[in-house]
Amino acid sequence: MNRAADQPEPNPLREGLSARAVPQPCAIVIFGATGDLTHRKLVPALYNLAADGDLPPAVTIVGFARRPKTDDEFRHDLEEAMRKFSRQPLRDEIWKNFAASIFYHQSEFEDEAGYKALAKRLDEIDKNHGTRGNRLFYFAASPDQFEPILKHLKAAGLNQTCEGSWARVIVEKPFGTDLASARELNRVIHNSFSEEQTYRIDHFLGKETAQNILVLRFANAIFAPLWNTHYVDQVQITAAETLGVENRAGYYEHAGALRDMVQNHLLQLLCLVAMEPPTDLSADSIRDEKVKVVRSLRHWSRDEIALNVVRAQYAKGAINGEPVVGYRQEKNVNPDSQTETFVALRLFIDNWRWADVPIYLRVGKRLPKSATEISIHFKKAPAVLFNKDLRALNVLVIRIQPDEGISLTIHAKVPGTSFRIEPVKMDFHYGTSFGKPSPEAYERLLLDAMSGDATLFARRDEVEQAWAFIDPIEEAWHAKKDVPELFFYPAGSWGPEAADDLLVRDGHAWRRL
């Protein structure tokens, strides 16, 4: 993927080395530094990058949060988290070196003086640690804190940089709760940072297999002629998890599966599957093509929404043989909650390539297994010769997680004197073919943001177009009359029957995962 214009000229000593160029030194300021994300994902990702030698010496981390804490206390907390969550075991000598560049800055998010003190501290870090005025602000705080943080960063002059240095901001989802709030959020961000400085993180895009979709499609000539309405019968994308709402009820009650998963992760995957070849591998060329897919999604009328979108909520049931409570019985959930924990959609992309190909998306909590997979179901061969009685299709499956890989189902003759034909699977597993484990999604994405490569981050128009598609569905669900039904499914099942019916009327069925 390409780099931004402010990136280094090629280093002659880098030629031929398998590792990518180390990004420029910088100070990474994490807002919400005492939260789960920082401990479970961000700092472990940065440590693993450092342990692999992918970070320059002068990278410092400044945790910004409300709770009083010293640098040493913060380092100690992180060390404990690292021992639990790091991909690589913690090596004391590397951690000691790495931890020396971690600092804690205590301030309320609304306290202007805290930002002025932060600016001063960052200047000192530049001087003492060689971070050269480069700043990466990571918003791991709740979205309602974004506005005051951005306002005060601007007031403290931290959104601006000297010549030759840069300031970037990474924003965690949710990017708004609807189109209006997403636009407002973008407006607020752009009051302080330009679009080029803004990196909206969707960790699904950092997964090796998500990136491999582009390689599969555009580095293998065999698929290109088949990847269209003439040969593809249907596309299915499933993101299933066995987990329930866990400790996210406060957020989830207001979000639901549609906002939490479909608006971002699933539509991003759909874009990678359905986009046209980009003109080059630059961030904007790829994102230009992705946004065209979202723009081409057929928008439904209110009546059509009831026919093409199914929402449901899990009731009590069992996961892996263990009884679990229903969603409404979960802690901090309204006993009359109307929030969907499952959603299935039947979509169409109204463009030349995908006309009339149904796309089925399904996402849910408390499903029988955790798996995210994309399947491309090819049309049947002409119904002559062997194909008169064949029911199964050729299916190409891209497994995003777990057991990342690709499989293709083809038909083969069963050995014997008769012509019995059965589907067989050709299977590629990343774990089998490549012994080296893939880096965590956050490692890749943090490194990209430091390097100024926005390819795997969502652009403003992608986010807004996705909300423009989602909003009418949410509006229909929250209307005063003719509200589409909220179905229920037992935990541990594959969702309500209504979700199956979505496909049955097209003569299709959900793939068995």
Add this chain to the structure above:
Amino acid sequence: MPEIAETYSLGLPVEVSKIDQELKKLWQESQGTATRASLVNLAVYCEGPGSLSKNTQLMANITENHACRAIVIEADCNAKENRVEAWISAHCHVSSVGSKQVCSEQISFLLKGGCTTLLPSIVFSHLDSDLPFYLWWQEEFREPMDSQLWPWVDRVIYDSQGWEDFRAQMGLLESAEEEANQRIVFCDLNWTRLDSFRFALAQFFDHPASHHNLAKINRVRIDFAPGHRSTAVLFAGWLAAQLNWQNGKTHMPNELSFVSSSGSKIDIELRERPGEPISEVAVTTADVEFLVAHAKCGDLLEVSRGKPGENRMPQLMPAGKNDPVNLMSEELMRGGPHHVYLHAVNRVRDLL
């Protein structure tokens, strides 16, 4: 897997003509509990007595991360009788994604007499179709280079560290490549040994503000272990090729010099020190020293930059390991041609 899947063992003795049948049986006996995986054909050739077991052990370790069809060959070229013995086995490891056993199959051969005539036929008949063919040659190359064998090789892997005559060996390889009329990728484990040091040094110059220092380098010091002078010279060759230094000369055996494109002289001192093949590299301009050194503990490099006598902020980076399994793993992870290696070789071919 059945008993014969035990690693480090040569496995089941088989008739050469029945290898395919026996391999098939091997997988049938696993009853679906193991997955056969293969990304390349990796053949290793050695004439040392006992090399079959030694290389079987290496393959067992290499296949943990690199699934392949392993063909391990020990040749006794001076034997009076012409005879071939063969064994089959599998190296199985639990995959990173769960409890599934991932297995690479190995075919082992002991060739007695007539090595040059037997080798191509042995290799050709047992390649896994459509997969690239990597040949790990653990001997010195010698004439005649088999004209049937080389056109089949995609990558030839060797270790120039022990070569007595670098120029002659490279000459043989280059003529084999020319005769084969195809682009064989030359993979020198002596070059792979330099990866972590090259990476550690290169990262100093990723930032544009550091680029000007490259033109100001006037002195380089490379500390190498006994027997690894060629490793150090290759490192010097890499710097010379990438920074366009010309006119390499040897003044004393361990003192080299080059001339930069602006005409300034660069002195390179090679110092023999016990320890790692390369234990320290210092690249110096008039006012900054870039230092990469093995850390006192562990497999880490300590990198720092600064003015002489100034307090430095060292960073730790992975050092890599100098054993055949790790070197081979590094080599198997990379793809594409080795232009940079060939440029480096060409700068120091006469100094090695």
